[in-house]
Amino acid sequence: MRRLLLAAALALLVAAPAASAACPRTSLGDVEDEVMCPVCGTPLNLAEEAPQADRERAFIQREIDRCRSKSQIKQALVAQYGDRVLALPGDQGDDSIGDVLVYVIPAVAILLAAVAVAFGASRWRRRRKPASTGPPVANKRLDADMERYDL
Amino acid sequence: MRRVLSPIPIAVILGVAALVGLLAYGLSANKPDRGIEHAIAKGERKKAPALDLPRLSGDGRSSLAAMRGKVVVLNFWASWCVPCRKESPLLERWHRRLTRHDGTVLGVDVLDVSSDATAFARQYKLSYPMLKDKGGDTLDDFGVIAYPETFVIDRNGRIAASRRGPVDEAFLRRQVDPLLKERS
Numbered sequence: 001m002r003r004l005l006l007a008a009a010l011a012l013l014v015a016a017p018a019a020s021a022a023c024p025r026t027s028l029g030d031v032e033d034e035v036m037c038p039v040c041g042t043p044l045n046l047a048e049e050a051p052q053a054d055r056e057r058a059f060i061q062r063e064i065d066r067c068r069s070k071s072q073i074k075q076a077l078v079a080q081y082g083d084r085v086l087a088l089p090g091d092q093g094d095d096s097i098g099d100v101l102v103y104v105i106p107a108v109a110i111l112l113a114a115v116a117v118a119f120g121a122s123r124w125r126r127r128r129k130p131a132s133t134g135p136p137v138a139n140k141r142l143d144a145d146m147e148r149y150d151l
Numbered sequence: 152m153r154r155v156l157s158p159i160p161i162a163v164i165l166g167v168a169a170l171v172g173l174l175a176y177g178l179s180a181n182k183p184d185r186g187i188e189h190a191i192a193k194g195e196r197k198k199a200p201a202l203d204l205p206r207l208s209g210d211g212r213s214s215l216a217a218m219r220g221k222v223v224v225l226n227f228w229a230s231w232c233v234p235c236r237k238e239s240p241l242l243e244r245w246h247r248r249l250t251r252h253d254g255t256v257l258g259v260d261v262l263d264v265s266s267d268a269t270a271f272a273r274q275y276k277l278s279y280p281m282l283k284d285k286g287g288d289t290l291d292d293f294g295v296i297a298y299p300e301t302f303v304i305d306r307n308g309r310i311a312a313s314r315r316g317p318v319d320e321a322f323l324r325r326q327v328d329p330l331l332k333e334r335s
Binding site: 039 | 162166170265285
């Protein structure tokens with residue numbers, strides 16, 4: 001009897017980690033920043049105190065408890081809410097132009113801003129140069145003044 | 152003159168204008184359609200947009216077109232919507248009344264988890280037909296911006312009245328009763 005109990009305990013010790021390894025380590029936080037709250041129109045992680053967002057989180061948590069992986073949970077969310085629940089560009093799998101634009105537009109905006117700053121800085125420097133040397137008459141007067149107060 | 156035509160500032164201005172244009176387009180594209188509301192305000196009855204959706208039970212599909220000849224109280228709702236809880240028993244009472252006069256309440260569950268919606272319908276003992284619009288695709292067609300919203304549709308498939316927010320007994324009596332006397 002004692003041997004039997006010992007064998008059962010050993011079997012439990014071996015089986016427990018194996019079971020947890022079979023369950024993918026998915027957390028609510030992993031999923032909620034990659035999906036939308038369709039009613040709020042924001043990513044789920046930004047939707048605070050919205051009843052629809054709370055229901056969606058509860059749904060995700062139930063799926064996590066059922067040992068579903070992140071991609072399986074996303075598929076389940078699409079089955080419930082449609083493609084619009086996916087927040088990441090390209091996740092919807094339709095290769096739309098919007099998926100490309102979402103990366104291109106910020107890059108173009110940053111490039112344009114950099115060009116504008118560079119252009120403005122170069123113009124400002126060009127304008128400042130002659131001002132620092134000053135007109136010849138003013139320079140002469142300045143030199144004379146400096147000589148007068150020379151210590 | 153040379154300064155004005157310099158290519159870099161022109162490119163920057165064009166880029167900024169393009170971004171502002173894109174922002175303006177995004178804002179205008181998200182504006183809700185108020186065509187139905189305006190038509191009702193003018194006393195006109197606009198033809199209801201097509202609505203063909205799977206049943207909430209998962210058992211086939213149903214459409215507004217299939218209900219032509221009936222007075223339909225079309226109700227957009229969701230199980231997470233708090234005001235929907237308040238109006239559901241009233242809608243159920245009206246559905247029972249309407250079935251005696253060749254009419255029906257038709258629920259459209261929007262952006263909702265099916266099991267939550269089914270539990271809601273069970274909790275409030277809702278017997279009227281329920282459709283599921285999982286992605287909210289029909290919301291723009293009807294100009295729905297909040298939940299619940301209800302449209303009263305006459306026997307010819309035209310929208311006679313609408314209500315943003317929960318319906319009450321007075322609204323249903325005022326808007327539905329006259330339609331029941333009309334022939335298609």
